[in-house]
Amino acid sequence: MIDFFNEMYTWITSGIYDFAVEFWAWVIIKVSYIRIQWAIGSIEFAWNIAREIITQLNISAEMQSALNQLPREVVDKLNFFNVINGLNLLLNALVTRFVMRFF
DSSP states (O other): OOOHHHHHIIIIIIIIHHHHHHHHHHHHHHHHHHHHHHHHHHHHHHHHHHHHHHHTTTHHHHHHHHHTTHHHEEEEEEEEEEEEEHHHHHHHHHHHHHHHHTT
């Protein structure tokens, strides 16, 4: 009978603390997981909106028509240094950042 009370005393003095620590760690893990999933969903949604904006603004065709007005040597050098791809990437990032400001 004394062992029972000793075990209860031990659980009350140290077991409750361990239980509270484990429970709080579990809550933090679940909240962190939910926040990460929400962030991933928001990024996917923002990218879908940004892609639609880019499609409707027809940025690629405008860039292509501007490049067609340049001399061929200049376009070749820009392609060699991947300036055109970098510019396209930069425009996509700017539109995506614009859309993500609303989230």
